[in-house]
Structures are given as structure tokens and as C-alpha cells.
Amino acid sequence: MPTKPSILKRATVARSRLFRADEIHLRFSNGEERTYEKLCSGGPGAVLIVPLLDENTVLLVREYAAGIEDYHLALPKGAIDQGETLLAAANRELKEEVGYGARKLQFLKRINLSPAYMEHGINVVIAWELYPERLEGDEPEPIEVVPYPLSDLLQLIARADVCEGRSIAALFMVREWLAGNYQAPEPVLDLSLTPEVKYD
Template identity: 35%
Template sequence: MAAEISNEQIYYQWEEFSLEEKLCKFPDGEERAKIVLRHPGAALVIPQTSNGDLVLVKQYRAVMDEWLLEFPAGKIVRGETALDCAQRELGEEVCLYASHLHFLARVYAEPGYSDEVISIFFARGLKPRSLVKDEDEFISVCTMSIQEFQSNISSGNVRDAKTLSAFAIAICQGVLWRASGGKFDVVE
């Protein structure tokens, strides 16, 4: 049984974001206030080149005050679909266009306090594209083999949860492949 929402109050609104408080009555009869960050959603893209390499970004994240290794991703803007956002972010962050974008899954970013849903896509058929990068983003593009990426995960160099989730989903769905001995194998 779900909680009954008896009151919602917006404390702060900025562009597509808002900070709200919900008064929830739970099945045990207790009422509790929950703080919610409303988010328009996001899209993440796993780009894989024709030789099997992954394209990632190393991006400075001011909130964490560190550089993170991530798949290209970003917030959905008003009037945009998740698919449109994925293609736009691929262009803005790594200057690529995907002739094939395959939807993999939707994941909740932080369900304890936010309603953000991230749509994950797999990209193939990559072509160069020149777009203007966002002024507020500090990004360098990295290309690496799946083995190198897995090594970065094992050594703790990949700490971005959405990137780790997306990689796990791609492996479970069997969409990633790698070159080995002159042939291509599905990554399991």
C-alpha cells in the first residue's frame, strides 16, 4: 500500500527544478514530511565506436570538487524527448552524432529525495558532428577499450553511479561487444 499525500508545498523553484515538501501518511498511520527535488529527467548515452571502444568524458563536477569519468549525459530541456536529449548531449559533450540510438532502460537517480529519471541509450554508427559545447562544462573526451574501462572501474576511477548503472545494464542486455583475436565478442 502506498502512502497518502495530504499536502505538497513548493519551497523553491528554479528553471525546471523545484524543492518541495510532501506530507505523507504511511500505512502504519504515521505522518512524515518528505523533501523532494523535482527534476525534469535526463538522458545518458553509451557510445561505442566501430572498433569497439567506448567514448566517455572526464568532467569537472564542482559539487564533488573532482573530475569524474562518465558517459555523456545531461538534463532534458523543456519540449525535448529523452531521445532528443541523448542525441544533443552526444553532440555537445563528445561532438558525435549516432545513426543508431537504442533505448536500454530508465533508472531512478536518487529515489530517496528526487524524482529524476535517467533514460539510458546505447549509440552506434557514430559520425563526427560539430556543436557548440556548454560554456559551464569543463570536459575532455576519452576513448578506451572495454577492458580499460573495466580496469578503471576496478581501480576506483569510475565513481559516477549513473555511468556504472548504465554499463551494468548494457552488459546484462548484451549490447556491448569487443574485438578479440580479429572477431567481435559480446561482453558478458
């Protein structure tokens, strides 16, 4: 395993409402020095939810993405609020964006989109045993919910409107989890056995 480089200097070089960019000056174990820039994350993190209506049906959402200036089809996601657990955040976002709650939730993996220059990661959570329940969210317009069969996953990722790498990776991980080929790192949260989390 290589030795991590030493951080000689760190400074914030840009800041907006959503992003902070830091410049980091590093010295590697062989004496080489380099300066990198990275986008830093803020807040407690984020969740990406894979809602399973049944073992072969996932619920996707179609919403506008400012980054590509177009609508795209992806998994529901959102920020974890201060003081909120990862799984409670997943269930809340599910209710806000999809109109379902989940009786069972499973953390699967934390993934990073571009670890070379982005600190931001997202926590993939599987949700199943769904029941109708809607919470008001902060979306600017109603979100279209699209059921899709996991057995057609290759056809799904070939579509032009399916372009978000995190959703594609999460769908493949969940397909392998359902087939018994991927072991989740934490136990299932079964809300049917415990009092359900209440939201204001």
C-alpha cells in the same frame, strides 16, 4: 504489493535556479504519518548516452563536477530541451560533448540515483554506428573524450576518477545488452533508414 501512502499535504520549502525542494506529509495504510523532503525535477528530463565506437570501445568524457569539486570520468549526459524527443536529445548531446553523431540509438532504461529523496531520473540511451559531427554546446571549457574498452570495465570502475553511479550502472547494463542478456524495451531508432534530425 503494499498500498501507497496518502499525500495529506505538499509544500515547496526551498527553491534555487536548479532545484526545488518539497515537503510531503504522508499517511501510511497502517495509520502512521511522516513528513519527508524531496528534490523535485523540472523540465522534460535528461539523457545519459553510452556511445559505442565499436562493440568493445565506449567513449567517456572527463569534465569538472561542482558537486565533488574535481574532474571525473563519466558518460556524456544532458537535459532534454522542450519539444525534443528523448533520442533526438541524446544525439544532440552526443554531438555537443563527444563530437560524434549516431546512426543508431536505443533507449535502454530510466534510472534514478536516490529515489528515497530525489524525483530526478535519467534515461539511458545507447548510441552506435558513430560518425564525426560536432555541435556547439554550453560547456565552459573543451571536454576531453576518452575511449575505453568495455572488456576492462572492472578496472575502469576501480579508478578514483570514476565515481558517478549512473554511468557505472549504465555501462554494466550495456555490457549485458551487448552480450544478449538484457532486452531493451523499445525498438532501435535507425537514422540511416530515415531522414536525419536537423538542428538549428
